Amino acid sequence: MDKLKTFLQTLAQITDKEFEDSKNNFQKVYLKKGELLLQKGKVCKQMSFVNRGSLRTFYFNNKAEEITHCFRTEGTFISSYKSFILQEPSILSIIALEDTELVVIDYDKVQKLYSTSLAWQNIGRLLTERAYIEMEEYASVLNNESAKEKYLRLLNEQGEILQKANVEHIATYLGVTRRTLSRIRQEISMQ
Amino acid sequence: MDKLKTFLQTLAQITDKEFEDSKNNFQKVYLKKGELLLQKGKVCKQMSFVNRGSLRTFYFNNKAEEITHCFRTEGTFISSYKSFILQEPSILSIIALEDTELVVIDYDKVQKLYSTSLAWQNIGRLLTERAYIEMEEYASVLNNESAKEKYLRLLNEQGEILQKANVEHIATYLGVTRRTLSRIRQEISMQ
DNA sequence: TGGGGCATAGGACAAATGACCTCAAATGCT
DNA sequence: AGCATTTGAGGTCATTTGTCCTATGCCCCA
Numbered sequence: 001m002d003k004l005k006t007f008l009q010t011l012a013q014i015t016d017k018e019f020e021d022s023k024n025n026f027q028k029v030y031l032k033k034g035e036l037l038l039q040k041g042k043v044c045k046q047m048s049f050v051n052r053g054s055l056r057t058f059y060f061n062n063k064a065e066e067i068t069h070c071f072r073t074e075g076t077f078i079s080s081y082k083s084f085i086l087q088e089p090s091i092l093s094i095i096a097l098e099d100t101e102l103v104v105i106d107y108d109k110v111q112k113l114y115s116t117s118l119a120w121q122n123i124g125r126l127l128t129e130r131a132y133i134e135m136e137e138y139a140s141v142l143n144n145e146s147a148k149e150k151y152l153r154l155l156n157e158q159g160e161i162l163q164k165a166n167v168e169h170i171a172t173y174l175g176v177t178r179r180t181l182s183r184i185r186q187e188i189s190m191q
Numbered sequence: 192m193d194k195l196k197t198f199l200q201t202l203a204q205i206t207d208k209e210f211e212d213s214k215n216n217f218q219k220v221y222l223k224k225g226e227l228l229l230q231k232g233k234v235c236k237q238m239s240f241v242n243r244g245s246l247r248t249f250y251f252n253n254k255a256e257e258i259t260h261c262f263r264t265e266g267t268f269i270s271s272y273k274s275f276i277l278q279e280p281s282i283l284s285i286i287a288l289e290d291t292e293l294v295v296i297d298y299d300k301v302q303k304l305y306s307t308s309l310a311w312q313n314i315g316r317l318l319t320e321r322a323y324i325e326m327e328e329y330a331s332v333l334n335n336e337s338a339k340e341k342y343l344r345l346l347n348e349q350g351e352i353l354q355k356a357n358v359e360h361i362a363t364y365l366g367v368t369r370r371t372l373s374r375i376r377q378e379i380s381m382q
Numbered sequence: 383t384g385g386g387g388c389a390t391a392g393g394a395c396a397a398a399t400g401a402c403c404t405c406a407a408a409t410g411c412t
Numbered sequence: 413a414g415c416a417t418t419t420g421a422g423g424t425c426a427t428t429t430g431t432c433c434t435a436t437g438c439c440c441c442a
Contacts, residue, residue, distance in 0.1 A: 061335045069331075082327060085320045114313075121309065125316040129276045132323040136273060139330040140260075143366040144252045147399080167420060175334040177400055182421055338429075358390060371429055373391055 001026065004049045004103050007075060011126050014119045022120065025109040031055075031096040037078075038094040044083035045107045050074050053100025054164055057092045058172075068173035070138075071097075071161045078102075081131055097164045147176045151184050192217065195240045195294050198266060202321075203314045213311065216300040222246075222287040228269075229285040235274035236298045241265050244291025245355055248283045249363075259364040261329075262288075262352045269293075272322055288355045338367045342375045 004026070005019050029048070031037060037055060038044055055078055057069040069092055072078040083090035084107060113120035141150055151174060155162060162170065171181040195217070196210050220239065222228060228246060229235055246269055248260040260283055263269040274281035275298060304311035332341055342365060346353060353361065362372040 059331075067331075067335060082324050085324065114316075115309070118306070118309065118312065121312045121316065122305075125305075125312065125319055128316055128319040128323055132319055132326060133273050133276065135323060135326040135330055139326055139333055140250075140252075140258075142330060142333040143363075144258060166418095178420080179401080179422080180399055183399085185420095186422075368430055369390080370392080370431080374429085377392075 001103060003051055003075060007049070008123060011130075012119065012123045014123065018117070018119050022113055022117075025113065026103050026105050029102040029104045031100045031102065033096055033098045033100075035096050036093060037096065037102070038080055038083075038090055038092070040091060040093045041089050043087055044080035044090045044092075045087075046104045047077060047079045047084060047107075047110060048102040048104045049077050051101040051103055053102075054097045054161065055094055055100060056097050056165060056169060057094050058169075059091045059093070066168075066172065068165070068169045071158055071165065071169075071173065073158065073160065077127060077131075097161075142175055147174060147180050148184050148187065150174045150176075151181065152188075192294060194242055194266060198240065199314060202317050203310065205310050205314065209308070209310050213304055213308075216304065217294050217296050220293040220295045222291045222293065224287055224289045224291075226287050227284060228287065228293070229271055229274075229281055229283065231282060231284045232280050234278055235271035235281045235283075236278075237295045238268060238270045238275060238298075238301060239293040239295045240268050242292040242294055244293075245288045245352065246285055246291060247288050247356060247360060248285050249360075250282045250284070257359075257363065259356070259360045262349055262356065262360075262364065264349065264351065268318060268322075288352075333366055338365060338371050339375050339378065341365045341367075342372065343379075 001023060005016075008014055008019065028051075029037075031053070037048065038046075040059065050072055052074060054071065054073045056071055057078070057080065058066050059069055061067050078094065080090040080092040080094060082088075083092070087107065110120075110124065114124055141153060145153065151170075154170070154174065165173075167178050167181055171178045174181065176184075192214060196207075199205055199210065219242075220228075222244070228239065229237075231250065241263055243265055245262065245264045247262055248269070248271065249257050250260055252258050269285065271281040271283040271285060273279075274283065278298065301311075301315065305315055332344060336344065342361075345361070345365065356364075358369050358372055362369045365372065367375075
């Protein structure tokens, strides 16, 4: 739980005591590579902090193609955010890219913390704000950058993902085809 | 203020009294067509509810091209969210597409409401959650849909904007060039 | 009312990307 | 180890989109 505590204390003013008092709301979950944390169609009832490992969220677009929505690594929160927020069936599935250790809290317990603690309400808002900013940046990248620029950005910002995810995952995350990604990689290797 | 009250009460549990008590934190602002609500480089110190009219946010990408980031119409909140959240200089500028009437609250007053009222803290989180979901959908559209599909979606979801914004605004919002937008419109008119 | 300035439509060609495919290498499974 | 299956690289051609440019219409104002 230490990583989580450090993460939260960097994010907001939460005392050791406040954290210890709410600690029993969290539980550890272990996933093997390829295991699903959430299956599409189910309501996302959990918010998870990645202690170790990495995950990928994906969905199927209206052409029934599997699209990678995001990658998550150590020290970040993951959930099917929209489903979690609205408590409606999830479009996204979440899968472990490797053996992964999570610290998980249930929706009901989050709501309980929100309603009883200003500190946790604050954390909830700050986490949402962060998620928003990240998504805004992602949209801006999708809107402005060429396939090559997007690839180089991913390499730079989440380079370790390139070792863990396959070409299909990366291509759909960047919004290009495998063929285009292959061309980009060739171009880069020739420089 | 009535529209704002209705909007907030649809969003969260806030009593008439709670609203009345915090009403003096809001002020009305009027913009003429073409006037800036926020200029890039300045910290966004306000969150605004659009009572009447419409606005456009834009930024300059790394090729110094002006890119439309979003359109806002009556009954929604607008701000340079990232700048507002982090209280750092804004990348975005906000401009009125037509004569516009806003109900505005300052950052400091928002923070005061957050720290003293669970109801407002709740509203803050819910608004952020909504903004997140909208941004996630925008990213998904940018990643998955063809130029034509994106145009038809805009037409369907914010059709009134097509009358108020010019071709350049719409094209950069959709992430295509004017030429492509022109082709799309031709295609549609021929069907 | 006539001309400057601006916005939009669209022609022509170039560049980027997608669709479809094959082959070789890597991986997993028994 | 040996076989089946998956994965990634890249060839080829089609399609989409971008770049650059011109023509036309519209608006505003002197």
